[in-house]
Amino acid sequence: MDAITIRNLTKxxxxxxVALQNISFSIKKGEFFALLGPNGAGKTTTINxxxxxxxxxxxxxxxxxxxxxxxxxxxxxLVGLVPQEFNLDQFDKVYNTLFFNAGYFGIPRSQRHSKxxxxxxxxxxxxxxxxxxxxxxxxxxxxxxxARALIHEPKILILDEPTAGVDxxxxxxxxxxxxxxxxxxxxxxxxxxxxxxAEELCQRIAIVHKGNIIALDTKNNLLELLERETIKVxxxxxxxxxxxxxxxxxxxxxxxxxLLTINPKQNNFSKLLDDLRKTKLSIRKIETExxxxxxxxxxxxxx
Amino acid sequence: xxxxxxxxLTEREVSRFLRVWQQTIIPPMITSILFILIFGYSLxxxxxxxxxxxxxxxxxxxxxxxxxxxxxxxxxxSSLYISKFQGQVQEYLVAPLSYWQIIFALTIAGVxxxxxxxxxxxxxxxxxxxxxxxxxxxxxxxIVMVSLLFSFAGIATxxxxxxxxxxxxxxxxxxxxxxxxxxxFYSISMLPxxxxxxxxxxxxxxxxxxxRYGFIGITxxxxxxxxxxxxxxxxxxxxxxxxxxxxGYKLRT
Numbered sequence: 070m071d072a073i074t075i076r077n078l079t080k081x082x083x084x085x086x087v088a089l090q091n092i093s094f095s096i097k098k099g100e101f102f103a104l105l106g107p108n109g110a111g112k113t114t115t116i117n118x119x120x121x122x123x124x125x126x127x128x129x130x131x132x133x134x135x136x137x138x139x140x141x142x143x144x145x146x147l148v149g150l151v152p153q154e155f156n157l158d159q160f161d162k163v164y165n166t167l168f169f170n171a172g173y174f175g176i177p178r179s180q181r182h183s184k185x186x187x188x189x190x191x192x193x194x195x196x197x198x199x200x201x202x203x204x205x206x207x208x209x210x211x212x213x214x215x216a217r218a219l220i221h222e223p224k225i226l227i228l229d230e231p232t233a234g235v236d237x238x239x240x241x242x243x244x245x246x247x248x249x250x251x252x253x254x255x256x257x258x259x260x261x262x263x264x265x266x267a268e269e270l271c272q273r274i275a276i277v278h279k280g281n282i283i284a285l286d287t288k289n290n291l292l293e294l295l296e297r298e299t300i301k302v303x304x305x306x307x308x309x310x311x312x313x314x315x316x317x318x319x320x321x322x323x324x325x326x327x328l329l330t331i332n333p334k335q336n337n338f339s340k341l342l343d344d345l346r347k348t349k350l351s352i353r354k355i356e357t358e359x360x361x362x363x364x365x366x367x368x369x370x371x372x
Numbered sequence: 373x374x375x376x377x378x379x380x381l382t383e384r385e386v387s388r389f390l391r392v393w394q395q396t397i398i399p400p401m402i403t404s405i406l407f408i409l410i411f412g413y414s415l416x417x418x419x420x421x422x423x424x425x426x427x428x429x430x431x432x433x434x435x436x437x438x439x440x441x442x443x444x445x446x447x448x449x450s451s452l453y454i455s456k457f458q459g460q461v462q463e464y465l466v467a468p469l470s471y472w473q474i475i476f477a478l479t480i481a482g483v484x485x486x487x488x489x490x491x492x493x494x495x496x497x498x499x500x501x502x503x504x505x506x507x508x509x510x511x512x513x514x515i516v517m518v519s520l521l522f523s524f525a526g527i528a529t530x531x532x533x534x535x536x537x538x539x540x541x542x543x544x545x546x547x548x549x550x551x552x553x554x555x556x557f558y559s560i561s562m563l564p565x566x567x568x569x570x571x572x573x574x575x576x577x578x579x580x581x582x583x584r585y586g587f588i589g590i591t592x593x594x595x596x597x598x599x600x601x602x603x604x605x606x607x608x609x610x611x612x613x614x615x616x617x618x619x620g621y622k623l624r625t
Contacts, residue, residue, distance in 0.1 A: 114625075142470060152462065156463070158460045165384075172384075173377045173380050175377050176376065
């Protein structure tokens with residue numbers, strides 16, 4: 070049984086805009102999965118349909134085989150959502166926010182305190198438990214939303230741009246925290262437009278563009294889509310004519326540097342070095358650059 | 373069926389208005405004292421008894437109903453609207469709460485606040501005059517049904533309203549004038565016949581009249597008209613709330 074199953078999901082808004090065009094994919098139990106895409110691609114719409122914040126137009130969405138519309142109460146109890154926008158009661162205290170939300174998810178009063186304490190301690194917010202939400206910094210509010218999503222120990226955690234507007238240090242500590250949750254068995258679906266975040270955390274990545282999934286694979290397979298290595302040869306003096314023997318490497322001249330690309334799979338690096346030596350150019354240094362997920366992303370979304 | 377979530381939301385809603393009791397419970401009591409002082413004491417002595425009841429005894433049931441209506445309506449409408457405005461209403465939507473659980477949790481808080489306010493107004497009234505009760509059953513029926521009715525109406529308004537202006541339209545242009553003109557301060561028999569007919573189109577008149585019957589045992593309009601109208605309106609607003617929640621009206625995109 071998959072944790073999340075999405076079949077032929079379409080979402081059209083009243084004004085005729087199509088946010089999702091017949092998308093299908095599934096996420097296995099225990100996976101750390103990313104939806105990657107520019108703003109407005111349809112990531113948040115997908116999440117909102119999963120969690121009951123948006124109505125689908127057609128298609129099926131199941132969470133551990135529970136339909137999010139027909140069995141909405143069972144489906145909701147399996148998920149914790151950290152939304153992109155702050156949606157906390159600004160006037161209530163951190164502790165009360167968690168206390169009531171634990172209740173909404175059916176946790177008896179007697180069990181709430183210990184759960185709240187351990188979560189707030191893990192996230193470094195225990196000292197702030199009696200502060201009103203509006204008195205907290207942006208990063209702390211984000212952590213309150215994370216604690217709120219985890220209060221009922223959901224099997225699926227959905228993170229919608231969880232580190233937007235968070236400082237570098239907090240971001241790194243949250244990444245560690247999410248990774249640990251995932252290792253303990255929580256299935257995590259993350260949306261992000263920070264490629265680094267998806268690259269760092271996720272096993273599989275779906276690239277969403279204009280309401281479609283244009284690629285879905287493991288990080289390594291996605292990188293292979295654009296498998297090439299760029300070699301930058303910096304010369305001692307500017308070059309006017311490109312040596313014909315380098316043309317097969319797609320050579321380009323940039324000031325006093327030559328840019329060459331090879332496919333590392335074909336293992337022709339030594340051939341390239343031979344060809345370079347034969348040109349008798351005076352070489353100052355050689356740099357190589359690997360494809361990043363960002364290159365793949367730009368390559369795919371440009372099509 | 374597990375009701376923990378429902379009780380948690382009810383507790384949140386009740387604690388919300390109790391936490392700010394100075395803004396939610398006290399003001400209607402002060403308003404009522406002012407009306408009793410101005411109309412009951414100073415002017416009331418110049419107004420002859422209405423249907424054999426002193427003028428002050430006549431207006432107290434109306435003032436009580438006024439407080440109940442305003443309290444029930446403003447509790448659910450402002451709580452839900454602020455939740456919507458802050459986005460925090462999403463907490464209810466992503467939780468395994470059913471629609472009716474959300475509606476009833478909000479409504480119970482509205483009814484409770486209305487009854488507390490009603491009891492408060494009754495208590496301050498007792499400082500000025502003695503009060504007799506003709507029918508406890510009718511008092512209970514009208515106080516509970518009318519506070520349910522306006523709690524539902526408040527929920528519907530909060531769901532419909534897209535901004536603060538829209539939020540205040542009904543309270544300012546409908547409920548307040550209809551309440552003041554709803555027979556709180558006069559009996560239909562005191563009006564010229566034309567206006568006596570016009571006021572019969574005001575639903576709040578029936579609520580005030582039926583509630584007053586519970587105290588003094590006398591009505592302007594037949595009691596069963598009032599009972600029936602309150603029942604119909606309550607069911608109407610309840611169905612409207614359920615329909616709006618089910619559809620996710622302005623809650624889910």
